[in-house]
Amino acid sequence: MNVIGKGIIRKDAVDKVTGEAKYANDFSTNGMLHAAILMSPLAHARIKEIDTTEAKKIPGVRAIIAGERFPLTGEEMQDRPPIAVDKVRHHGEAVAIVIADHLGIAKQATNMIRVKYEPLPVVNSPTEAFKKHAPLVHENLGNYEKIAEVYPSPGTNIASIQKIRKGNMEVGWKDSAVTVEASFSLKPSDHTAMETRCSTAEIERDGTIIITTTSQAPYMVKKLISMYFNEDIGKIVVKTPLVGGGYGGKASVHTEILAYLASKAVGGRPVKLAYTREEDMLTAPCHIGLDAKVKLGCTEDGVLKAAEITYLFDGGAYADKAIDLSRAAAVDCTGPYHIENIWCNSYCMYTNHPYASPYRGFSHSELLFAFERTMDLLAQKLEMDPFELRYKNAILPGHMTPSQVVLNHSTIGNLRKCIDRVKELANWNEGQLIEIDERYIRVKGVSCGWKTSTIDTNASSGVVLTFNSDGSVNIISGIIEIGTGTKTILAQMLAERLQMDVNKVHVRMDVETDTTPEHWKTVASRGTFMAGRALLEAADDVERQLKDIASRVLRCSPTVLAVANSRVFFKDDPNIGLPFSAIVHGYQYPNGNSIGGQ
Known part of the structure; x- marks a missing residue:
């Protein structure tokens, strides 16, 4: 590179x-x-x-x-x-x-x-909202227009509910020699x-x-x-x-x-x-809150057998994206662990708080905090190393997710290898306590997380590449520069792909929907992935066009040409070739005839 x-x-x-x-x-x-x-x-x-x-x-x-x-x-x-x-x-x-x-x-x-x-009367938490005779935030809940995957309960504060059922809970609890149960409350924030x-x-x-x-x-x-x-x-x-x-x-x-x-x-x-x-x-959308109850059961040697989970998400006064957030939490309700018997209800609750919008992790940091803390409590009860408990129950290729999708190596990777490596890097065997004095205590902890994709199935991204007469390139992408440097990454990717000076790659920072190719949303830590794939496809097309025009000028097959350093040249003799500047807007012969053009 x-x-x-x-x-x-x-x-x-x-x-x-x-x-x-x-x-x-x-x-x-x-x-x-x-x-x-x-x-x-x-x-x-x-x-x-x-x-x-x-x-x-x-x-x-x-x-x-x-x-x-x-x-x-x-x-x-x-x-x-x-x-x-x-x-x-x-x-x-x-x-x-x-x-x-x-x-x-x-x-x-x-x-x-x-x-x-x-x-x-004010409803100040999703737990309050869930009570049988709680004040209603929306009296006309059954009359709202909605998409098909939303399941409101008129006469309650439940904007939507997502249920996960896997295995047989009766069998799961019967096979569990050890159980723990814990409750957590994470408040909305900004x-x-x-x-x-x-x-x-x-x-x-x-x-x-x-x-x-x-x-x-x-x-x-x-x-x-x-x-x-x-x-x-x-x-x-x-x-x-x-x-x-x-x-x-x-x-x-x-x-x-x-x-x-x-x-x-x-x-x-x-x-x-x-x-x-x-x-x-x-007054603007906030970071969603969560009240959670997690109950886990396992064998005497720590093999998870059952998980019973209730997630009450604080959607605030209006549903907006909170319904999608609670749905995403249901799909990944247990974290990356193999559990045969799962019962989970994930609710999007109305409260009298500002309504919720996505926040880093799309509800996963909240649910994983609750589940991982319960895993730690289970490890304590078993007197087992928390790394060992997670290693023993790591979900693997061939296992099924809570929603009963069969995983493979591509979709799950190798969690056990990851756990081993983290344990090594953390010097876990030296002990969890690192430093203590009159004011500070430092300790080590471990947690595992996963996050499935909840983006729209038709989400797409587009990139347009144009050339200036000096051979430099302009990148036009609908991705938003929100401070993460993604548009600089696109410039690096293009410079790497075309083997050219990154200083000759210019990036349009602003977006206008009538002139910029569409990018679904700049969310979900996938800007580089989505826009990057579009850029690479555009770069492939650029290389094809450059070689096509150059091959006609040099009277050769495009297959014998290479692209690098803002030039198109013979693979066998790099000294013979043409600069980008001579062909990107069309090559003009001495007699005035021309071929190609942008």
Whole structure:
């Protein structure tokens, strides 16, 4: 490898360290208005009255959106009004939007809006929500539009349930000489990406909707706004510049909808909605919480025989992606262990918290914490090394997953080999206690994790490669640069594939859905995999075209040519060849005739 694995300067580094890099909130246009939201001070209440009279009198206020019924939104189940109507379901929920000439005016106006609330009992945890007579967050749960794989329970706070059944639990418990049971509670939290959410929307005279946003999924923004509001998808353009971190939180569509509605309220003028840190934490999607109960049974020598699991995920006030998160947890409910008898119910519960969005690991860090801690408790009860317990029960090729899919080496790898290697690297035999003094204690622990893919089956990625007249290459990809350096990785991959100087590979950092090839979403730690595969296929086509044109100029077969160092040349005589610059835009003969062309 000449480029991959070597340290290079990131393609976005200079702009970022000099302050030249532009993020969504750095862009402005003539006539831009600013939006501010009025957040609910209560977690659960009926809205009895909204009075915007005094707020509208403030000079510079252009429009106020409050109490209007818009189509319900939500990827899995459409249960969320963009702006609260009739009642609020979490503290911080948007009750009104003020659009004004300046942000200060908009915020001043929100303070002048008078709202009368009737407080309702609050559901503060998924365990509370699960109780038989718990207050209902959604009284009309059975009336929402949903996709086929969503299973709500009207009359309860269960947005959806996913059940896993494998083997015979009665036999499993009968074969278990040792059992442990444990409960865990992980509270919702915030992604706290460095950049807060920001969206700007405008609607041009021909109906074209242009949205600039901090999204990890601009193509999903386009599709969902088209679906929710019956807009022509061909007239929706979503632009995403550099994004200052996301961790999954910016994969949900949120501020984009509010900015779109705000622009529509003022005749299509550009409107920016930029959250403060407090607003970003209170009103935007959060990191999902979990209440878990895990019961394990094993033989006297530590062979797992049964697992009974209940996962109550805190989906918050609206389902959004929490249904998908709870479904993903069910599929991988036991971690990477071979257990013949499994009973698992994974619930997506409504609570009066901000609604949940994906977070690093897509619910797996939460479920694996609960399961792995229970494994440690079982090891303690058995007086067995926790490494040994995991090694003994490691899932292997030929075993079945909780959902009864047969694994092979490609899908599971070699967990036992991994365990042995980690044990060696951790110097486990020296003991778990590493260092202790008056203030600090350091210990070693072990856990195993796995994560199956839950991406859409039609998820795809595209890359376009174009050449400049000097032979340098431009990479155009729909993947979002969220700080991970993926677009620099694409440059390294192309430079390696074409054996050229990485400094002659240029990468377009921003994404525009009307001109950039589609990339499903920049999520799930698969940006390099998806966009990288697309890039390699494009590079193969580039090499084929370069060899085709060069072979006609050099009067030879393409098979005798090689590509490297921005040249196409004979394999047997590298001194004879053509530079990229001579052929990438078409080769021109001395008499003026030409062949090829970009």
